[in-house]
Amino acid sequence: xxxxxxxxxxxxxxxxxxxxxxxxxxxxxxxxxxxxxxxxxxxxxxxxxxxxxxxxxxxxxxxxxxxxxxxxxxxxxxxxxxxxxxxxxxxxxxxxxxxxxxxxxxxxxxxxxxxxxxxxxxxxxxxxxxxxxxxxxxxxxxxxxxxxxxxxxxxxxxxxxxxxxxxxxxxxxxxxxxxxxxxxxxxxxxxxxxxxxxxxxxxxxxxxxxxxxxxxxxxxxxxxxxxxxxxxxxxxxxxxxxxxxxxxxxxxxxxxxxxxxxxxxxxxxxxxxxxxxxxxxxxxxxxxxxxxxxxxxxxxxxxxxxxxxxxxxxxxxxxxxxxxxxxxxxxxxxxxxxxxxxxxxxxxxxxxxxxxxxxxxxxxxxxxxxxxxxxxxxxxxxxxxxxxxxxxxxxxxxxxxxxxxxxxxxxxxxxxxxxxxxxxxxxxxxxxxxxxxxxxxxxxxxxxxxxxxxxxxxxxxxxxxxxxxxxxxxxxxxxxxxxxxxxxxxxxxxxxxxxxxxxxxxx
Amino acid sequence: xxxxxxxxxxxxxxxxxxxxxxxxxxxxxxxxxxxxxxxxxxxxxxxxxxxxxxxxxxxxxxxxxxxxxxxxxxxxxxxxxxxxxxxxxxxxxxxxxxxxxxxxxxxxxxxxxxxxxxxxxxxxxxxxxxxxxxxxxxxxxxxxxxxxxxxxxxxxxxxxxxxxxxxxxxxxxxxxxxxxxxxxxxxxxxxxxxxxxxxxxxxxxxxxxxxxxxxxxxxxxxxxxxxxxxxxxxxxxxxxxxxxxxxxxxxxxxxxxxxxxxxxxxxxxxxxxxxxxxxxxxxxxxxxxxxxxxxxxxxxxxxxxxxxxxxxxxxxxxxxxxxxxxxxxxxxxxxxxxxxxxxxxxxxxxxxxxxxxxxxxxxxxxxxxxxxxxxxxxxxxxxxxxxxxxxx
Numbered sequence: 001x002x003x004x005x006x007x008x009x010x011x012x013x014x015x016x017x018x019x020x021x022x023x024x025x026x027x028x029x030x031x032x033x034x035x036x037x038x039x040x041x042x043x044x045x046x047x048x049x050x051x052x053x054x055x056x057x058x059x060x061x062x063x064x065x066x067x068x069x070x071x072x073x074x075x076x077x078x079x080x081x082x083x084x085x086x087x088x089x090x091x092x093x094x095x096x097x098x099x100x101x102x103x104x105x106x107x108x109x110x111x112x113x114x115x116x117x118x119x120x121x122x123x124x125x126x127x128x129x130x131x132x133x134x135x136x137x138x139x140x141x142x143x144x145x146x147x148x149x150x151x152x153x154x155x156x157x158x159x160x161x162x163x164x165x166x167x168x169x170x171x172x173x174x175x176x177x178x179x180x181x182x183x184x185x186x187x188x189x190x191x192x193x194x195x196x197x198x199x200x201x202x203x204x205x206x207x208x209x210x211x212x213x214x215x216x217x218x219x220x221x222x223x224x225x226x227x228x229x230x231x232x233x234x235x236x237x238x239x240x241x242x243x244x245x246x247x248x249x250x251x252x253x254x255x256x257x258x259x260x261x262x263x264x265x266x267x268x269x270x271x272x273x274x275x276x277x278x279x280x281x282x283x284x285x286x287x288x289x290x291x292x293x294x295x296x297x298x299x300x301x302x303x304x305x306x307x308x309x310x311x312x313x314x315x316x317x318x319x320x321x322x323x324x325x326x327x328x329x330x331x332x333x334x335x336x337x338x339x340x341x342x343x344x345x346x347x348x349x350x351x352x353x354x355x356x357x358x359x360x361x362x363x364x365x366x367x368x369x370x371x372x373x374x375x376x377x378x379x380x381x382x383x384x385x386x387x388x389x390x391x392x393x394x395x396x397x398x399x400x401x402x403x404x405x406x407x408x409x410x411x412x413x414x415x416x417x418x419x420x421x422x423x424x425x426x427x428x429x430x431x432x433x434x435x436x437x438x439x440x441x442x443x444x445x446x447x448x449x450x451x452x453x454x455x456x457x458x459x460x461x462x463x464x465x466x467x468x469x470x471x472x473x474x475x476x477x478x479x480x481x482x483x484x485x486x487x488x489x490x491x492x493x494x495x496x497x498x499x500x501x502x503x504x505x506x507x
Numbered sequence: 508x509x510x511x512x513x514x515x516x517x518x519x520x521x522x523x524x525x526x527x528x529x530x531x532x533x534x535x536x537x538x539x540x541x542x543x544x545x546x547x548x549x550x551x552x553x554x555x556x557x558x559x560x561x562x563x564x565x566x567x568x569x570x571x572x573x574x575x576x577x578x579x580x581x582x583x584x585x586x587x588x589x590x591x592x593x594x595x596x597x598x599x600x601x602x603x604x605x606x607x608x609x610x611x612x613x614x615x616x617x618x619x620x621x622x623x624x625x626x627x628x629x630x631x632x633x634x635x636x637x638x639x640x641x642x643x644x645x646x647x648x649x650x651x652x653x654x655x656x657x658x659x660x661x662x663x664x665x666x667x668x669x670x671x672x673x674x675x676x677x678x679x680x681x682x683x684x685x686x687x688x689x690x691x692x693x694x695x696x697x698x699x700x701x702x703x704x705x706x707x708x709x710x711x712x713x714x715x716x717x718x719x720x721x722x723x724x725x726x727x728x729x730x731x732x733x734x735x736x737x738x739x740x741x742x743x744x745x746x747x748x749x750x751x752x753x754x755x756x757x758x759x760x761x762x763x764x765x766x767x768x769x770x771x772x773x774x775x776x777x778x779x780x781x782x783x784x785x786x787x788x789x790x791x792x793x794x795x796x797x798x799x800x801x802x803x804x805x806x807x808x809x810x811x812x813x814x815x816x817x818x819x820x821x822x823x824x825x826x827x828x829x830x831x832x833x834x835x836x837x838x839x840x841x842x843x844x845x846x847x848x849x850x851x852x853x854x855x856x857x858x859x860x861x862x863x864x865x866x867x868x869x870x871x872x873x874x875x876x877x878x879x880x881x882x883x884x885x886x887x888x889x890x891x892x893x894x895x896x897x898x899x
Contacts, residue, residue, distance in 0.1 A: 241513075323535075324534065324535045325532050325533070325534055325535070326531065326532055326533070328533075328535050328538060328610070328612070328613075329612030329613070329640075329642075333540075333542070333613050333615065333667075333670060336535075336540065336564075336613060337540070337562055337564040337567045337583070337666075337667075338564070338567065339535055339564075340535055340536055340538065340540065340562075340564035340565075341564035341565045341566075341567055343534075343535055343536040344536050344564065344565045345536070346536060349532075349534055350534060350535070437532075438523070439532070449516065
């Protein structure tokens with residue numbers, strides 16, 4: 001608990017020496033909460049001082065209180081009294097040293113400390129006549145089994161995902177990176193939720209400046225409550241107004257481990273299985289752990305597919321709209337005749353048709369996302385039948401337009417990072433409108449705008465598009481557009497780390 | 508950072524809407540795609556007569572359907588027939604009397620009637636060259652007869668005949684029958700003094716064999732040599748053999764088949780590839796035209812022979828090489844004789860002369876058409892039989 005951030009306590013909040021005064025004050029501070037339990041007891045030492053254990057029922061493990069606090073203080077003390085414990089008591093120190101069998105305990109003399117730690121699962125021991133209290137951590141941990149994450153599944157690789165419980169998540173990392181260089185620094189974020197947030201990084205590998213910057217940004221967060229790491233992501237990202245994510249989030253343990261090994265900083269938040277990873281670059285968002293688990297030619301090929309799919313998801317519909325409405329001279333004659341044949345008699349301009357289909361697809365996706373699974377299937381059936389089949393039969397939508405919109409939607413699912421998928425969803429609509437208004441000129445305009453915008457981004461000082469721009473051919477070849485054999489990967493990513501060399505590249 | 512970082516971009520985007528220029532959104536289904544134009548000159552009415560082939564995409568057979576399955580009247584194209592005292596007027600008559608605008612970028616081929624070609628093409632070529640929608644790569648052909656009649660022809664495997672002519676030229680050209688001439692080629696020849704333009708000649712040939720009830724015999728396109736132009740006027744047609752001779756001399760043959768009699772008069776066929784030509788300009792003294800030493804080299808592969816030999820002795824090969832050379836040389840010389848009598852330097856000796864001796868070229872360029880008739884040309888053909896094809 002030593003490194004927790006203790007907020008500055010207001011003046012004049014020292015504990016009173018009298019037990020009843022202190023208990024009255026606690027009751028006042030916590031209002032009429034029914035789960036505030038006050039357990040009065042008499043210490044088992046000869047002078048029989050009155051004492052009380054105070055705790056919030058929902059936050060603590062009552063079993064531990066009974067066995068490790070109440071029992072030693074009342075029963076065991078009678079045996080040990082006189083030998084080790086000075087009588088009468090002058091402070092809480094002897095009890096802490098000799099009686100209480102709780103690992104994490106500390107003395108407190110201020111109300112602010114009590115009010116801070118009690119909701120986090122500490123029981124407070126107050127003794128009559130002594131103006132100090134013992135804070136005993138008996139937090140109740142709501143754990144759950146570690147299971148395969150729903151948000152990202154894998155064919156080959158570990159199936160562990162983080163859970164909502166921060167300590168378990170840190171343990172998952174500690175268990176796998178077993179070196180003293182793995183550092184954990186935690187802070188409390190959120191005025192009211194007091195959520196514990198931990199930064200994990202490899203000392204001597206992660207760039208010290210980035211570590212400091214992450215800590216600075218985390219400390220600077222001013223927010224009421226943190227319910228998910230997204231709250232933190234929004235407050236530490238470099239470009240709040242960009243549609244592109246400059247912080248990566250992931251639920252998979254192995255991805256977080258891999259990024260820590262690459263010299264990045266992982267941020268774990270209590271209450272959510274989603275870890276944040278910084279700095280995040282665009283190429284790293286298109287990489288998945290299986291790139292490394294599979295043999296390198298397969299990993300490299302998969303990356304190419306992903307880059308291609310990203311491009312298609314951004315431009316395909318827009319390209320089709322542009323050539324349909326403006327640049328027909330670019331279509332080979334055979335294809336042109338087929339296109340015209342398919343579109344003869346369609347009532348709407350291509351742009352309207354494309355936007356309508358995109359909208360339908362977005363609605364379908366949003367609808368299917370949150371519905372219970374059995375209903376979700378019904379939604380997709382309705383979507384497929386009504387949109388795909390009936391719309392074409394009715395002659396309001398061209399079949400090729402359906403193919404194109406479906407292909408670009410399909411491609412967007414090949415992007416592994418969910419935030420990035422959403423970024424390209426939004427960018428795609430913009431590019432389609434541009435293409436439908438200015439043709440291929442508009443498409444180029446839109447793509448250039450998106451690309452230059454992406455190049456202008458930075459994530460914690462690291463250029464977002466590195467190693468694509470600024471270009472490092474070697475980095476691209478080793479572990480960028482492609483992935484080479486492990487001995488020649490050998491280096492950590494461009495500009496992220498202070499220790500670029502990963503292993504000896506002897507052979 | 509500015510709280511609204513895209514402000515400038517959004518402002519720019521709004522401003523783009525105020526720009527003038529050729530903002531031309533047109534839905535693909537609103538176009539009438541022109542795939543071919545035939546132009547004839549009617550001397551009686553003194554009018555240009557246009558045959559404009561417009562695609563009907565909905566009738567283009569889908570994959571799996573037989574071409575022409577629609578039967579007569581269901582061809583995937585129709586013809587817009589117009590006329591006018593000038594080409595521009597004739598075509599604008601057509602443009603103005605349709606519910607959809609005629610779309611020219613996919614114009615595949617322009618066929619000129621023989622009468623028109625003999626009268627001169629300057630006006631039409633000028634229109635085509637100026638029109639922003641017409642590509643410089645559109646194929647130009649000259650019909651033996653009327654262009655409108657040629658468009659009645661068909662290609663059995665293609666849906667759109669305007670397109671079929673282009674494909675025909677693409678396939679025929681490397682085989683030595685003729686060479687396609689694009690608008691760019693022809694304009695380039697016009698812009699180069701001395702060099703004469705040519706266009707492949709197209710005609711119809713009835714297939715003659717009513718084989719099935721589906722295709723009761725029809726008029727098929729046929730490339731029939733080339734038409735040779737003096738400036739913009741057609742002056743002569745070269746027949747197929749002469750046309751191939753010109754192609755040899757121009758080095759425009761990728762692969763062609765040549766048949767020669769063997770030692771005992773048995774016919775032997777060769778596939779010739781790797782054709783290279785070279786012109787050496789040999790000065791003949793002041794004021795005289797130089798000797799053009801044209802050398803054509805080619806590699807031959809034996810396709811078939813009628814003698815029972817399984818392997819061919821070297822001396823037979825040497826004899827066959829000589830026979831091939833003689834045959835090709837004869838074709839080239841016939842072509843040169845034909846172009847000389849037409850006064851049209853299709854082979855491009857003028858260009859060789861201009862490069863070798865610019866001063867002399869300046870003296871003779873004014874009346875090169877006449878001087879070409881007297882140009883001494885020495886033809887050498889070297890053929891090497893590289894394989895007899897017995898590779899198994």
